[in-house]
Amino acid sequence: MLGVLVRRGAEFAADEDAVQDALLEALRVWPADPPRDPQGWLVTVAWHRFLDATRADTARRRREDRVHETPAPGPVSAADDTLQLYFLCAHPSLTPSSAVALTLRAVGGLTTRQIAAAYLVPEATMAQRISRAKRTVSGVRLDRPGDVATVLRVLYLVFNEGYSGDVDLAAEAIRLTRQLAAAIDHPEVAGLLALILLHHARRAGRTAADGSLVPLAEQDRGRWDTGMIAEGVAVLQRALARDRLGEFQAQAAIAALHADAPSTEETDWVQIVEWYDELVRLTGSPVVRLNRAVAVGEADGPRAGLAALTALDDTLPRYTAAAAYLHERDGAPRTAARLYAEAARKATDLAERDYLTRQAARLNSR
Known part of the structure; x- marks a missing residue:
C-alpha cells in the first residue's frame, strides 16, 4: 500500500497516515462486509483518505492542484514493491541513521521501542529521530533511491528483531535479501x-x-x-x-x-578471535569488542577474557552477563551468581531475563 501511494505522488508522512486510516476502516467494515479484492479496497480507501487530507490542507493548495491531475485509482499491480520501498525510504536527503530508523518504523513494522533497543538509545530519543526524518522527507518526492549500505543495515536489523521472536520478521528479511542478492x-x-x-x-x-x-x-x-x-x-x-x-x-x-x-x-575459537579482530578494525563497535572478549575467554582462558572485558565500558548491554559467564569459568561462583542476578535485572528481553535468573539460582543453590 505504501509503495503504490508513493508511486502515485503521495508525500511519505501523509501516505503513512492514509494507510493507517485505511487499515482502521478495514477493521471496522470487513467483519460484516469483506471485499472481493482486499488489496484493491485498501489502496483505494487509503488514496481517498490522502486526497481528503490534501484538500483539507489549505496551506498546500498548489499541491492539491497537482493531486487533482493524478489518475483515479485503477487495478492494483501484483508486483512486490517492498524492496523498492526500502530503497526509497533510504533517501539521500536523510542521514543513514535517520533513514534506517524511518524504514524500520514505516516499512519494517517495528515499534519505536524495538528500534531504540536495536540502536541502544532511549525510546524518546528514537521517537524524535523518526519524527525529524518524517519532517525531512515531507514534501520531497521519493524518487531517488537511497544507498545499498543503508538498505543492508535495515534488512539486518529487521532480521534480528524477527530472530529475537518478538516480531517474526526473519523470513521476510531473508526473502528480501535474496531478492537484493539476485539484483545486485x-x-x-x-x-x-x-x-x-x-x-x-x-x-x-x-x-x-x-x-x-x-x-x-x-x-x-x-x-x-x-x-x-x-x-x-x-x-x-x-x-x-x-x-x-x-x-x-x-x-x-x-x-x-x-x-x-x-x-x-x-569450536575454532582462535580463528573466531581473528575474525573479531577484523570486525573491530572494520567497525570499531563496542558491542563487537564485548563479543571478542568472550571469544578470547574461550580461546585463551577466562582470565584473558576478563582482562579484555575490563577495557570496555561496563554500561554496555550484556556486559554484566559476559562478566558473570567468565567469572564462573574462572572458578568464582559467588561473584558469578551476583553478576547473573544483576544482569537479569538489566535485561529487557523476558526470555533472556529468565535464563540469567536461572543461572544465578543454579549457582546460589550450590
Missing part, C-alpha cells in the same frame, strides 16, 4: 545473505519446548538446518573469494565457524 552483485549483499541464513539455520535450537532460551553451548545441534547452513557457507565462500571484505562477511565467517563445529569445545 556485491560481496557485502552476499555476506548479509550468508549471515542471516547461518543464523536462521540455528533457530530451532535456540528455545526449549517451554519457550525458554537455550544458549549456543547447550543447543541440540541435530535440530539445526544443515541444508541452510550449507547454502550460507557456499554464499559466503563466493563472497570472500572476491577479496573485498566487509562487516557482514566477517560476521558470517564467525557464524560459519560456530555452525561447522560439532560442539562448543571443538
Whole structure:
C-alpha cells in the first residue's frame, strides 16, 4: 500500500497516515462486509483518505492542484514493491541513521521501542529521530533511491528483531535479501545473505519446548538446518573469494565457524578471535569488542577474557552477563551468581531475563 501511494505522488508522512486510516476502516467494515479484492479496497480507501487530507490542507493548495491531475485509482499491480520501498525510504536527503530508523518504523513494522533497543538509545530519543526524518522527507518526492549500505543495515536489523521472536520478521528479511542478492552483485549483499541464513539455520535450537532460551553451548545441534547452513557457507565462500571484505562477511565467517563445529569445545575459537579482530578494525563497535572478549575467554582462558572485558565500558548491554559467564569459568561462583542476578535485572528481553535468573539460582543453590 505504501509503495503504490508513493508511486502515485503521495508525500511519505501523509501516505503513512492514509494507510493507517485505511487499515482502521478495514477493521471496522470487513467483519460484516469483506471485499472481493482486499488489496484493491485498501489502496483505494487509503488514496481517498490522502486526497481528503490534501484538500483539507489549505496551506498546500498548489499541491492539491497537482493531486487533482493524478489518475483515479485503477487495478492494483501484483508486483512486490517492498524492496523498492526500502530503497526509497533510504533517501539521500536523510542521514543513514535517520533513514534506517524511518524504514524500520514505516516499512519494517517495528515499534519505536524495538528500534531504540536495536540502536541502544532511549525510546524518546528514537521517537524524535523518526519524527525529524518524517519532517525531512515531507514534501520531497521519493524518487531517488537511497544507498545499498543503508538498505543492508535495515534488512539486518529487521532480521534480528524477527530472530529475537518478538516480531517474526526473519523470513521476510531473508526473502528480501535474496531478492537484493539476485539484483545486485556485491560481496557485502552476499555476506548479509550468508549471515542471516547461518543464523536462521540455528533457530530451532535456540528455545526449549517451554519457550525458554537455550544458549549456543547447550543447543541440540541435530535440530539445526544443515541444508541452510550449507547454502550460507557456499554464499559466503563466493563472497570472500572476491577479496573485498566487509562487516557482514566477517560476521558470517564467525557464524560459519560456530555452525561447522560439532560442539562448543571443538569450536575454532582462535580463528573466531581473528575474525573479531577484523570486525573491530572494520567497525570499531563496542558491542563487537564485548563479543571478542568472550571469544578470547574461550580461546585463551577466562582470565584473558576478563582482562579484555575490563577495557570496555561496563554500561554496555550484556556486559554484566559476559562478566558473570567468565567469572564462573574462572572458578568464582559467588561473584558469578551476583553478576547473573544483576544482569537479569538489566535485561529487557523476558526470555533472556529468565535464563540469567536461572543461572544465578543454579549457582546460589550450590
